[in-house]
Amino acid sequence: MRIGELARRTGASVRSLRYYEEQGLLASARSASGQRHYTEDQVARVEFLQRLYAAGLSSRTIAELLPCVDRPSEENSEAALERLSRECERLSAHIEGLISTRESLQRLLEETRAHEDRRRRMAAGESAAAAGG
Numbered sequence: 482m483r484i485g486e487l488a489r490r491t492g493a494s495v496r497s498l499r500y501y502e503e504q505g506l507l508a509s510a511r512s513a514s515g516q517r518h519y520t521e522d523q524v525a526r527v528e529f530l531q532r533l534y535a536a537g538l539s540s541r542t543i544a545e546l547l548p549c550v551d552r553p554s555e556e557n558s559e560a561a562l563e564r565l566s567r568e569c570e571r572l573s574a575h576i577e578g579l580i581s582t583r584e585s586l587q588r589l590l591e592e593t594r595a596h597e598d599r600r601r602r603m604a605a606g607e608s609a610a611a612a613g614g
Contacts, residue, residue: 484509484517491527498527504540506530506547537575542568 488495501507509517549561
C-alpha cells in the first residue's frame with residue numbers, strides 16, 4: 482500500500498510516517514518512481530509506534546526498544562527492560578512534578594476564591610451602608 486493508504490488506515494499523518502522512516506522506526510520499499518510502499522504488517526507497526534509516542538516516549542527511546550520487538554533475544558530483552566525501567570522512573574518523576582504543580586494551583590485557586598469572597602462581602606457591606614446612610 483502507498484503512504485496515503487497507510488496514513489488513512491492508522492490515523493497517522495503522512496508527515497509522521499515520513500518522520501518515522503527518517504528515525505529508522507519504519508521501513509518502506511520504493512517503487513522505480515520513488516514512491517513508498519508498505520506491507521500490511523506496517524499497519525500494526527505504525528499503531529504500535531503511535532501508542533509509544535502517546536505514552537510520552539521519544540524517538541530515541543523507541544529506537545532503543547524496537548530491537549526487542551523486531552529481533553527478540555535475551556540480550557535485546559535485557560536492554561529493553563533496562564530502558565523501560567529508566568523510562569518508568571522518568572515518567573514517575575514527571576508525574577510527581579505534575580502533582581506538585583496541581584497542588585500549587587489548587588492552593589492558588591482557593592486563595593483567589595477566598596480573596597474574591599472577601600472583596601464581595603466588603604462591596605456588599607459598602608453598598609448596604611450607602612443605601613442606609
